[in-house]
Amino acid sequence: MREVVMGNGSLLVNFDRELNLRDLYWPYGGFENHGDGNRTSFAVFVENRLSWLFENSWQREVGYIEDTPVTRIHASNSELRVELFICDAVHPTEDFYLKQVTVRNCAGHARDLKLIFYQDFSIHGIEAGDSAVYDPDTGGIYQFKKGCYILANCYAAQGGAKEYSTGVKRYRGKEGTYRDAEDGYLSGNPIADGPVDSALGVSLHLEPGAEEKVYYWLILGHNLKDVRTGNRELLKKRPEVWLEDIIKRYQCWLRRQDRDYGDLEHRVVRLFKRSLLNIKSQVNRKGAVVASSDADTFLVSRDHYMYLWPRDGAMVAHAMDLAGYAEDTRKFYTLCARLISEEGYFLQRYNPDGSTGCTWHPWVIQGEPCLPIQEDETALVIWALGEHFRRYPDSDYLSSVFKSLVKPAVSFMMDYMDPSLDLPRASWDLWEERRGVFAFTCGAVYGALAAGEQMAEAMGDDDTRARCHRVSRILQKAIVKHFYRDNLGRFIRGFSQDDNGNYHLDLIPDSSLYGLHAFGAIAPGDPLMENTMQRLRQELWVKTEVGGMARYTNDYYHQVADNIDEVPGNPWILTTLWLADWYVNRAVSLEDLRPARELILWAADRAVESGVLPEQLHPYTGEPLSVVPLTWSHSTFVKTVLTYLEKQKQLNRSLH
Template structure:
């Protein structure tokens, strides 16, 4: 994809979105103009099907055809936010020149392959209003622009888009007044004229509804439905069912579903309005990131499908999920954790490892190679859930074979000379080496496995795994403290480029060149001295070293001094971070909040928590990063790990009576 193609793509699908809606099997991302950017079904990670969906009006007094609500040059003004206590997103659009208000509400119907889009138009003028509502849809089913068919199905009054095993039927309980399949549908829709073409091997089509004459003060509701199926008939049947009930009934079902979900969760332990609002939004948003069918937890809704600035986010990482499930446990939603770990067993490799990241069906996603912290984190997370569940015997029996294989792999992956894990990719997926965070995660995984083994009466295995973990702890203390910097090293045996190696050697750093197969060489520096927030993992959450350890205390202060972003505050990932400009992250800031809470520095912990609360998006979601100069959202909305770290920070403070 060249630069022009990328810019064209981003006009349809920007990196940053304003909201998500869904039902844990269908997921959409939305803008504050009401534009629907992406739609995933039947899983929340893959496949994605929308190229472009837009809605607009043709008013009797409007020259030049249709005015699209999301057109930045059309003059529409938008007020948008979630409907309280739900995952429905509502946009109210007004225009200084048009006597009409459009209230658009988007929600997925629980348990149905159905996206509902309610358009309520109100005449705010002094005269009767004639208008037509237009819907333009272009579907790239399975994110593929080829082999589409678009067809108007007359007896269903529906526009059908289909390819291979996926079909999407669009219609309303109100009968449309015009249609066009393919053959320049965008041009026709923009000009307000649809030519009645019924079928084309193109991706797009358009529908319109005549609103007749709307009297002053009068409102009319046009419900639009996007129904999905694995065949034409399935999609049309789902649409027929949608039309068979009043829109208000679907809306009531949605409200009831989310009310029940929130009622089953632990209430927010704070009366602070901003904290309580973010707590609830975190619960709601995180549920959308847990796949209904499989239990998989996705890091974020995809927003960079062409890997133009990153390697993609709509995958399941064991590391992220271990933090997320621990937050689910704290929030009284342990059933989501249990379902995830049942899925995780299916993604384990025959050798006992878990690879970097996976699709929701358990298959391996595009990756950079083994990250040893992923599988280790899963073992640790399984134990955390087991304790939370009250040591549920059925869970122990289900996971034990995977735990045994997983721990055996971790032991085989240890270097006999040092007791530390062999080189793998770090948690940020940027460098190969023997990383202190990864080593700490392996410690956590092995101690968790040993605890499981004792419950199973496998004392020999428990002793073996505890001994391996103990050696990791000793080796980290002996080999990885950097006194000159007041921090643990980020890692040992860091792989670098030849140029970086030569420069480091000129500066007096130690290292070696390893001979690989076929004459290749690997250039390795003995130490990675960069201060990194993930070093807190030594204590929080993996407890290799006590929180009150003098080294940990000193390192936390070093982290805060070196990684605090100077203008807006918040904590960066590590020194000289350049990813998306080197911004502070929400989760890293909250990670330090966790440590300060456990340290007893509650005021400092609360300030770090407040940074997250202050930097929610306009719809109340937590991003990954905050712009280091402006404080605006910089990258990824929402990031599931950010919300999980927030829930954990809230509960850590509340458990110590430090959150009112």
């Protein structure tokens, strides 16, 4: 779990609950984790006692400077009689991380104190082959390997680092400079190679009640010249000026959209803004949307969420389009135009640098060739781009991606239809767990073809426009014909076909049926959709004090309870907000918005103290499960809040 996230598209930094720097990604956000989940932190040494910030003797309160990702942390230690006021920041365009620590002496007498900053990096995520070197040119320590250099340095009014050390960690009984620091003094070892760590010490003299600022920074570059130059520039402008500049630039980015938040509570507005900033941190400069940069999942499953799923990326881009950040989302669409296959589909997932990510979807099943795809991913990218063009009708931009992205994708989807059913052929579902023909996929394909029709018309491609129109209308009718079951009073999740040609219906209640109305196939107020969503609310609501909507009945993923009647599955943030979004879209009066508002509040109350949203929650304790944060959770919150506010505005206008 990550409590604090901040990044600029190339440099991404994450902290855990104890405020240890755990993840350090560069040069692409979500790719090449030089932190490797290790613990980089700092300690206070005073009156022959050393205490690390992650120890239980510290009381920590995490907050942010308003409308920024810059932290405002208060940490106090009654045993040491020391208070710390901490700001952490990543510059929006320069690749450095900056920490400001204001140290207050709470004792009744003057004291000498020392801050010891400890670095535990494994460059490229591999401990072997690193070097940590004291650099007399900068007075800091740089660690490097294979074109990645990380310079650590510190500064206070009374001078820079007075002590330093490098060491070997976790190898043949050696515990590195972490142990070296325990007596409060660093040995001055100037170089170490292999699995290395390092530390810097800066000294202070404080009168009773006095305080002083200390600055610490990490600069990343491809070579020694890069980081030395960055160090000189940082000191030339002064760290405090850089920090002020960072704050102003983020506030300008967030505040450029003037919004009326209607009747939404302050905590909802606060999380809405925090979600925009968190999303921005998880989108790298290539346009890749990282699903989650929380590396802790690797320790459990030996895999992680540090991938671009076109599905997640499309939903995130759509939310940011609604929020007014078209220049950010176009990087994603442009990247998709480069990633899509010649045949017109996307694979399951991609690494943040654009290379193909690992997958569990095979090319062969029971000896027969098949495409290893989730067709909804291809569809959602085109649907989101269509929504982007509808909101931002820039024909020049559309023409730059129409032939490379839109036309091959819609052509593939129209060719990948089963003529006997007028539905898409089998592919993997959006949860990546089963293969067949699914309602969510069909809804997404309908939305993509409707978007394709609109974009083809704008580009003067009459053949593609006409074909998209014809196939989408046939598909819309086929969805009702094949997926709605009168005996159940709702749509079904999907079906599969065995080797003998027999169809097997998948009747499991699944929150993804929301996709039938979300992308326009079925109107939200249609009785068939109304019946379906009401039944899903009954069957998938978690009947504990935590509440929330499960993904589907008997969801095994991170399952903690087997009493399915009470807990059909763990509550997810995004599936609960899907229900809220449906309430918004079907509303014809202000009173109809009340259930949606309650669910938005539910989601806001489930955020971690620092404002990050998890993927899912423990059904009895409400504690976060799986990754924290999940970018898709934040984008769904943003999208739901914006659709709520827009519908509220429409309904208010209709009253006058």
